[in-house]
Amino acid sequence: MKATLERTDLLKSLTHVHRVVERRNTIPILSNVLLRSDGGSLNLKATDLDLEIVETVPAMVELPGATTVPAHMFYDIVRKLPDGSQVVLETTSDNSTLEIRAGRSRFTLQMLPETDFPDLTAGEFSHGFPLTAGDIRKLIDTTQFAISTEETRYYLNGIYLHTVDAGNGQQFRAVATDGHRLAQAEVPAPSGASGMPGIIVPRKTVGEIQKLLEDPEANVQIELSETKIRITTGSIILTSKLIDGTFPDYGRVIPQGNDKEMRVDRDEFKEAVDRVSTISSERGRAVKLSLTEGRMVLTVNNPDSGSATEEVAVEYDAEPLEIGFNSRYLLDIANQLSSDTALFRLADSGSPTLIQDNTVDDCLFVLMPMRV
Amino acid sequence: MVSTCCYIARIYGVRSAMPMFKALEACPDAVVLRPDMEKYGKVGRAIRERMLALTPLVEPLSIDEAFLDLTGTERLHKATPAETLAKFIRDLESDVGITASVGLAPNKFLAKLASDLEKPRGFSVIGAGEARSVLAGMPVGRIWGVGKVFQTKLDRDGIRTIGQLQTIDKADLARRYGSIGLRLASLSVGEDNRVVSPERGAKSVSSETTFRTDISSFETLRPILRDLSEKVSARLKKSGLSGRGVTLKLKTAEFRTVTRARHLADPTQLADRIYSAGVSLLEKEADGRRFRLIGIGVSDLETAEQADPQDLVDQSAERRKHAELAIDRLRDKFGKSAVELGLTHVAKRGDGSRRS
Numbered sequence: 159m160k161a162t163l164e165r166t167d168l169l170k171s172l173t174h175v176h177r178v179v180e181r182r183n184t185i186p187i188l189s190n191v192l193l194r195s196d197g198g199s200l201n202l203k204a205t206d207l208d209l210e211i212v213e214t215v216p217a218m219v220e221l222p223g224a225t226t227v228p229a230h231m232f233y234d235i236v237r238k239l240p241d242g243s244q245v246v247l248e249t250t251s252d253n254s255t256l257e258i259r260a261g262r263s264r265f266t267l268q269m270l271p272e273t274d275f276p277d278l279t280a281g282e283f284s285h286g287f288p289l290t291a292g293d294i295r296k297l298i299d300t301t302q303f304a305i306s307t308e309e310t311r312y313y314l315n316g317i318y319l320h321t322v323d324a325g326n327g328q329q330f331r332a333v334a335t336d337g338h339r340l341a342q343a344e345v346p347a348p349s350g351a352s353g354m355p356g357i358i359v360p361r362k363t364v365g366e367i368q369k370l371l372e373d374p375e376a377n378v379q380i381e382l383s384e385t386k387i388r389i390t391t392g393s394i395i396l397t398s399k400l401i402d403g404t405f406p407d408y409g410r411v412i413p414q415g416n417d418k419e420m421r422v423d424r425d426e427f428k429e430a431v432d433r434v435s436t437i438s439s440e441r442g443r444a445v446k447l448s449l450t451e452g453r454m455v456l457t458v459n460n461p462d463s464g465s466a467t468e469e470v471a472v473e474y475d476a477e478p479l480e481i482g483f484n485s486r487y488l489l490d491i492a493n494q495l496s497s498d499t500a501l502f503r504l505a506d507s508g509s510p511t512l513i514q515d516n517t518v519d520d521c522l523f524v525l526m527p528m529r530v
Numbered sequence: 531m532v533s534t535c536c537y538i539a540r541i542y543g544v545r546s547a548m549p550m551f552k553a554l555e556a557c558p559d560a561v562v563l564r565p566d567m568e569k570y571g572k573v574g575r576a577i578r579e580r581m582l583a584l585t586p587l588v589e590p591l592s593i594d595e596a597f598l599d600l601t602g603t604e605r606l607h608k609a610t611p612a613e614t615l616a617k618f619i620r621d622l623e624s625d626v627g628i629t630a631s632v633g634l635a636p637n638k639f640l641a642k643l644a645s646d647l648e649k650p651r652g653f654s655v656i657g658a659g660e661a662r663s664v665l666a667g668m669p670v671g672r673i674w675g676v677g678k679v680f681q682t683k684l685d686r687d688g689i690r691t692i693g694q695l696q697t698i699d700k701a702d703l704a705r706r707y708g709s710i711g712l713r714l715a716s717l718s719v720g721e722d723n724r725v726v727s728p729e730r731g732a733k734s735v736s737s738e739t740t741f742r743t744d745i746s747s748f749e750t751l752r753p754i755l756r757d758l759s760e761k762v763s764a765r766l767k768k769s770g771l772s773g774r775g776v777t778l779k780l781k782t783a784e785f786r787t788v789t790r791a792r793h794l795a796d797p798t799q800l801a802d803r804i805y806s807a808g809v810s811l812l813e814k815e816a817d818g819r820r821f822r823l824i825g826i827g828v829s830d831l832e833t834a835e836q837a838d839p840q841d842l843v844d845q846s847a848e849r850r851k852h853a854e855l856a857i858d859r860l861r862d863k864f865g866k867s868a869v870e871l872g873l874t875h876v877a878k879r880g881d882g883s884r885r886s
Contacts, residue, residue, distance in 0.1 A: 308795050310810055314843070336795065337841040406843040444836075510842060526842055529835065 159223025160248040161195040165239050165260060167215040168200075172233045174370060174394060175204040175211045179229040190226035192275045193247065193256075195219045200247075203275070204229055209363050210278040211370075214393040224272040225249055227256050235265050278397050283381035283388065287350030289330070291391065292374030297332035298364055300343035300521050303490045305361050306336035313403030317364050320356035321347045328352060333408050335524075339487050340411055341494070343521040355384045358401035363387070370394055412524055413510050416503035420449060421473035421516055424500045428492040434458045434466040435485035445485040446530040449504075450478045458485070481507040482530030491523045531740060533565055537650050570594075576626060584614060587726045595645075597638055599726035612655060619653070635661075639674050639722035661720025666693030673717050675710065692718045735771065736779075737761040738825025744783045748816035751824055753877030755812060756805050758826045760874075763801035766828060767858065772797035772837030773828035776807040780815055781823035788815060797830075797837045802850050804828055 175191055183189045194201040200217040203210065239245065239260045246259040255266040298317065306314035318333045322344070330347040333340065359367075367389055371378065381388040382400075389396045435445055438458045448455040454472045459465045481504065491513050492500065499516035513523040532548045542557035554560060574593045581588045584607070587599035600611040607614045615632050623629055631652040633644025640661055644654040656664055665672075670692055671681045687706070689695060695703070695718035703711035716722065737758045745751055755778075766772060777791040790811040798804060808826045841847045860869045870878075 306795070309792070310806065311844075335843055337843050338795075338839070340842055408843065410845075411842045508840075524842060526840060528839065 159193070159195050159225060159256075160221040160246070161200050161217040161219045162244055162246045163200055163215060163217035165236060165241070165243045165245050167217075168245055169233075169236050169239075171202050171213040171215045172229075172236055174213055175202050176229045176233040177366060177369070178204040178206055178209055178211050180206050181230070187226060187270050187274045187276070189228050189230070190270055190275070191229035191232060192224065192226045192272055194224040194272070195247075196222050205276060205278055206362075207276060207278070208360065209366065209398040210396070211366065212395045212397075221248075223249060225256055225269045226272050226275055227267040227269055232258075232267060235267075239263060278399070281386060282383060283386070284383045285350060285354040286379065286381040287348040289345070289348060289378050289380055290374065291371040291376040291378050293330075293345040294378055294380075294389075295368065295371050295374060297330070297343050297345060298368050300494050301332045301334040301341040302364055302368070303494070304334040304336055304339050304341040304523075305364070306334075307361075308336065311337070313358060313401060313405055316358040316360045316401045318356060318358050318405040318408070321351050321354060333405070335406075335408060335411070338484065338526050339491065340408060340524040341491070341521070342408075342412075342523070345520070354382060356405060357382055357384070357387060358403060358405055359387060360398065360401050363396070363398040367396060370396060411510065412522070413503065413505060413512050416505045416509070416512055418449075418476035418479060418504040419474070420454070420476075420502040420504065421499050422454065422470060422502070424492055424495050424498055426470055427500060428489060430456050430468045430470050431485050431488050431492070434468050435489075437464055437466040438485060439463070443485045444482045444528045444530050445488065446480060446482045448478070448480045449474050449476075451475055476504075479504060479507065480530070481511065482528040483511075483525055484528055487525055491525065494521065494523070496521075535560070573626065573628070577622065577628075580618065580622065584618060587728055589726045589728055591642075597641065597726045616653065637720075637722040638724050638726065639717055640720055642674065643668075643672060656720070658720070662696065665718060665720055666691065666696060668692045670695065670714075673714065674722075675713060675717075680710070734773070734775075734777075734827045734829035734831065735762050735765050735769075736777070736825055736827025737765075738779060738823060740781075740823045741821070744820035744822045745824075746816070746818055746820045748813065750877070751812060751816060751821070752809060753874045754824055755808050755826060756801075756871060757874050758824070759805035759808055760801040762826060762828055763799060763804055763854075764858075766799040766834075770834050771831050772799040772834045773831045774798075775829035776804055776811075777827045777829060778808050778811040778815070779823070779825035779827065780812075780821045783820040783822055785822075790815060791829075793830075796839055797832055797834075798828075799834055799837050800851060800854055802854055803838065 172191070179189060179191065188206060192203040195217060196219065198216060198219065199214045201212065201214050203212045235258060236245065243260040248257045248259070249269070250257055250266070254269060256269050258265040258267065301317050305316060308314065314335060314337070316334070320331055322329050322331050328347040329344040330351050331342065331344040333342045335341070370391060376391055379390040385400055385402070387398050387400060431445060434456045435443060435458055437460050438444065439460050439462060444458070446457045448457065449472070451474060452471065454470045454474070455467060456470065457465065457467045495515050497515040497517045501514045501516045503512040503514070507527060510524050510526055513525060515521065531550060532544060532546050532553045534546050535544045535553070539557050539560050544553045544557050544560065550562065570593060578588065578590065578596065581596055581598055585598050585600055585603055589597040591597060600614060603614065604610060609617070612634055615634060619630055619632060629651045631645050631649050633641045633647065633654050633656070635641040635644050635656040636658045640656045644656045645652065647654040668691065670676055670684050670689060673692065676684070695714055700712065700715040703715045705711070707714065739754065739758065774794045774797045775791055776794065777789055780788045782788065792807045792811055794803065794807060804826065838851060857869045
């Protein structure tokens, strides 16, 4: 194999694919990236057996061929090569190493045969539809923080994507929860999504998709089946296995009868929570909200260091209520709200609280209170 | 398995942790008694009560050993510490019916050393003035913190007795062995500034059991793990604690110890959650290897205040929690065996798997 390409193109693509490769691998070939040069392009592919990214970059191919080299080292080399340089990739005559040349730098990397490189066979996709990168980013950005990391509840270790028939037509909805909080976001469903199975996209895949979609205007093609999802954007194809499990009936979790409404300026609230939580210990992080007519007092008590309190003006006219929340969780949610005013729907100090944008209703959050 | 033995049996060469058949080979006339942890616990607590009557500064070292700081108690007891202790030991023998050894010294290191000098029923005093000469002839292994490995290392450097350490310059020891060298320097001359502190908060709560015959089957290990989880949970609940870390411990037939840990999202004190974390770890380990011991522990302890919060999605968790608390109340009233899980009940009917 011999191919020449722009360092900028190669680096950009390697930045995408090398992240898939785990730092520690028991199977040596999984540490490698597959390079295949053919026609006028170089193909790069990396996998962890659950997730695979393939990207094509333009190249001048003198000798078609394929090989694999350690992904992280290759990435580090290309990253350090001078900006604007041309990179030559050439396998040595004994076919054991790959030579990388740019300017006056020359590297050789041990290769492993490309025939050993695993293929994530995608199988047939039952549904396919286009979505803008902006919409996908919105679904991910809004819900990602609530994904559970608890291994025992593997079915919560991802974002649940499905369609629902709402009053405003069919919606493409994303839900994530870790048992303490739940986040839900939706966009109008494209026609091809109709009848799709509900799928759980694993956390790592979600993170990679998010990083691939830089331009919100870009068009993205989504294909999926009950076991796999494929995202195609530009010259990048990401294929991932899905979490094999049943997402809980989250509808039951969303409180319907919370009758105490509280409206507060989002930024004022966020800053107040951030300030008072300075005093909380790493762990406790409980902030108490004391609501009375027209005002909210936020209090944090840390027996080891002291206490903090701040008053915020709110719109509230129900009976007085004291409720505690994890301050980190409150901030996570406040950061995702898009309108200037946050709407809290509360029941009592022991029941889940609903948090929404005051004007927009395409996302909602449920938060479990803490004992304070 | 011999968990402990009397001093007469020791003369015949019986040691703790020795298989019973070997012990009986060495001492055929030995009387073998099953351990009764509950009884030891009760007696241990009674003795601790008596110690606390002497001084509030009691630091338990193990179930049957403790440090007592008697500094400044002469006026209270109208007696010197030596007299106070002599009376304490005498009352212990007549009232509780057990013997004990006492080591009286100016600090913890020397006191522990003194108590080990004349066992059983010993009463040794090491004064500050004589510490240096008493220590000089002893092997370095008697110093607190010097284990087998370190002893070999010192031996290679030609240091065998504490007396030799006394002749080496402090800075020299520090250069050679680092911070432990500094400790050697002060301990070798009988200096130890650790205080007797009654507060030694538990870092973890755990329970383990050794089997009579090695077990490899997951199905057989499961009820044992459940039983241990319930024990750990009961202790956590009793002391108002909870923890986020669950550690499973296994010892293979080849005496290799395997520990696997899981970090929970929320602290727990429930047997149900401790067990389910433990069993998911056990599932991966029970691969046909034979085990001689299983244990489970909860670490990363904190108060029970934020333990086991309600879960948004897992509705059954709340029900299981209430069921467990109901079982606890029944057990408080009618004893531990009043209510049992089918899992442990079935296993116990055919019990006989535990080693005594």
